[in-house]
Amino acid sequence: MTGLTGSAGCFDAILPYIVTILLISSIYAIFALGLNLEWGFTGLLNFGHVAFFAIGAYTTVLLDLWGCPLVLSIIAGVALAGFFGFLLGIPTLRLRADYLAIVTIGFSEVLRFILLNEEWLTRGPFGVYGFERPFQDVIPYQYYNTFLLILYVAILVAIYASLERLMHSPWGRVLKSIREDESVPSALGKNVFWYKIQSLMLGSAIAGLAGALLAFYLQYVSPATFKPIETFHAWIIIILGGTASNRGTIVGALILWTFFSGTKFISRLVPLESHQMGAFRMIVIGLLLMLLMMYKPEGIFGKKEELALSD
Amino acid sequence: MQLIINGLVIGSIIALTAIGLSMIYKTLNFVNFAHGDFVAFAAYIALLTNVALGMNLAVAFAVAILATVALGVVVEKLVWMPMRRKNATQTTLIIISIGLALVLRNILIFVWGGDTQSYNIPVRRGFDFFGAVITPNQILVIVTAFFLMFLLHHLLSRTKIGKAMRALSDNVDLARISGIDTDRVILRTWVIGLGLAAAGGVLYGLVTAIRPSMGWFLLLPMFAAVILGGIGNPYGTIAGGMVIGLSQELSTAVLPTEYKFAVSFIVMTIVLLIKPEGIFGWVR
Numbered sequence: 001m002t003g004l005t006g007s008a009g010c011f012d013a014i015l016p017y018i019v020t021i022l023l024i025s026s027i028y029a030i031f032a033l034g035l036n037l038e039w040g041f042t043g044l045l046n047f048g049h050v051a052f053f054a055i056g057a058y059t060t061v062l063l064d065l066w067g068c069p070l071v072l073s074i075i076a077g078v079a080l081a082g083f084f085g086f087l088l089g090i091p092t093l094r095l096r097a098d099y100l101a102i103v104t105i106g107f108s109e110v111l112r113f114i115l116l117n118e119e120w121l122t123r124g125p126f127g128v129y130g131f132e133r134p135f136q137d138v139i140p141y142q143y144y145n146t147f148l149l150i151l152y153v154a155i156l157v158a159i160y161a162s163l164e165r166l167m168h169s170p171w172g173r174v175l176k177s178i179r180e181d182e183s184v185p186s187a188l189g190k191n192v193f194w195y196k197i198q199s200l201m202l203g204s205a206i207a208g209l210a211g212a213l214l215a216f217y218l219q220y221v222s223p224a225t226f227k228p229i230e231t232f233h234a235w236i237i238i239i240l241g242g243t244a245s246n247r248g249t250i251v252g253a254l255i256l257w258t259f260f261s262g263t264k265f266i267s268r269l270v271p272l273e274s275h276q277m278g279a280f281r282m283i284v285i286g287l288l289l290m291l292l293m294m295y296k297p298e299g300i301f302g303k304k305e306e307l308a309l310s311d
Numbered sequence: 312m313q314l315i316i317n318g319l320v321i322g323s324i325i326a327l328t329a330i331g332l333s334m335i336y337k338t339l340n341f342v343n344f345a346h347g348d349f350v351a352f353a354a355y356i357a358l359l360t361n362v363a364l365g366m367n368l369a370v371a372f373a374v375a376i377l378a379t380v381a382l383g384v385v386v387e388k389l390v391w392m393p394m395r396r397k398n399a400t401q402t403t404l405i406i407i408s409i410g411l412a413l414v415l416r417n418i419l420i421f422v423w424g425g426d427t428q429s430y431n432i433p434v435r436r437g438f439d440f441f442g443a444v445i446t447p448n449q450i451l452v453i454v455t456a457f458f459l460m461f462l463l464h465h466l467l468s469r470t471k472i473g474k475a476m477r478a479l480s481d482n483v484d485l486a487r488i489s490g491i492d493t494d495r496v497i498l499r500t501w502v503i504g505l506g507l508a509a510a511g512g513v514l515y516g517l518v519t520a521i522r523p524s525m526g527w528f529l530l531l532p533m534f535a536a537v538i539l540g541g542i543g544n545p546y547g548t549i550a551g552g553m554v555i556g557l558s559q560e561l562s563t564a565v566l567p568t569e570y571k572f573a574v575s576f577i578v579m580t581i582v583l584l585i586k587p588e589g590i591f592g593w594v595r
Contacts, residue, residue: 282417
């Protein structure tokens with residue numbers, strides 16, 4: 001008997017922990033699905049994906065604090081993220097693939113400086129908290145994370161299903177053909193530039209939604225939440241799971257966050273200082289990115305023929 | 312005046328470090344996101360030689376350049392050359408370079424921590440120069456940078472290897488047909504490009520705090536210089552670096568200093584919009 005209650009107690013202790021991992025994985029899965037649309041399906045190199053994450057999160061919580069209804073705040077955050085995707089696409093998407101990479105990574109850093117310094121708008125380094133969370137008055141506090149998890153998984157499934165449908169639509173086929181060889185769709189009279197802009201806008205809007213979801217989960221956003229490394233978390237998720245595989249992206253997110261929670265346990269056993277542990281994690285991420293691209297670029301679930309092989 | 316001096320100092324560092332980025336960009340046809348972290352690596356090796364081993368800064372300068380070049384050669388042999396053999400695409404190489412950037416920067420954080428540090432050199436008073444102050448370190452940076460750029464000019468225009476490098480960055484296939492050993496020339500392009508970047512990194516450590524992210528924050532100004540100057544054009548890159556350095560410093564007259572970094576971003580975006588092939592394409 002005691003063994004039974006013991007294991008039940010253990011289960012109770014571990015359950016919130018599992019809920020947390022699943023919650024953060026679902027947020028990052030949505031975030032990475034946006035990038036997968038851009039990179040996996042269209043071949044766009046976006047190295048500043050975190051900027052749209054931040055725009056979605058900050059817009060939502062600030063509008064909410066200023067008294068805007070929650071649903072409208074979220075919609076505004078998503079729309080603004082998409083709009084900035086449009087703005088960044090204009091100077092870059094007619095040019096070589098690497099210009100988008102440079103401009104987006106630059107944008108994400110400039111945005112972080114703005115978030116840090118324009119205290120009248122963003123409260124600077126202290127961040128924003130005290131905003132409303134969805135249905136917070138209805139759901140008892142101890143069940144709130146479970147509620148969020150159900151909500152987020154539902155949103156994830158909805159986005160996954162719509163992306164799958166989109167990718168099998170004529171629109172999605174044009175995106176894939178752009179990834180393979182731009183000159184083919186443009187010879188067929190498709191406006192390649194405009195398709196790329198649409199892909200970047202939609203991907204950024206999805207990142208914006210993920211940003212709002214992250215803010216509700218954390219109950220707090222600050223410039224430090226949106227460091228450039230978040231972009232590369234999304235990259236790792238996609239490449240782990242397999243480029244151009246939406247299902248792989250979701251699995252990739254689960255693997256990454258399970259690994260991260262695992263390293264937190266290990267960190268109690270190894271005699272490393274906290275900055276060293278953080279650096280070590282990043283070294284692993286960087287090496288993983290290099291090795292996967294060098295030896296297994298199609299990832300775990302990816303199909304080799306779905307790989308962007310043309311410039 | 313003070314802003315112009317500061318601008319020239321930072322401009323010559325950006326120019327010096329960006330030359331390698333530009334040459335590699337053109338020759339290997341990919342943008343190396345790890346370039347800035349090689350710059351920071353050099354500053355840390357100089358710091359190690361100067362502070363931990365107690366050597367003077369001139370020795371540290373040489374050691375840093377050698378170590379950075381050696382690291383670059385190892386990476387070329389282990390990563391870039393095998394990937395060229397596999398005919399890897401430009402996007403694959405870019406993603407690998409950003410992974411390499413993360414690895415290098417976090418090795419610096421792992422070993423030395425994230426705090427700012429500085430060389431162990433005597434602090435000397437600056438001279439009065441037309442109402443502005445210029446420090447001996449700043450003079451040293453400008454003089455060394457221009458000397459190295461002059462050496463580069465000599466190398467590119469007068470020596471056989473320099474001509475082969477220019478030929479290769481002009482047209483890889485033509486260079487190969489005319490009997491140039493491309494792998495060897497590419498290796499030398501890395502050596503010279505990273506050597507200049509390392510020199511720039513050590514000099515940068517003289518005028519700013521040494522921290523692991525110093526190369527990362529130099530990356531955007533370097534890209535801006537490369538794009539302004541036209542990819543693969545070393546003289547254009549030098550001009551571009553000067554323009555970026557000066558406009559960054561002059562911007563502080565009207566903008567908060569925190570936004571220095573944004574200036575290169577804005578300049579770069581405008582250039583991409585109006586003249587993506589670069590402004591200084593005619594500087595040859």
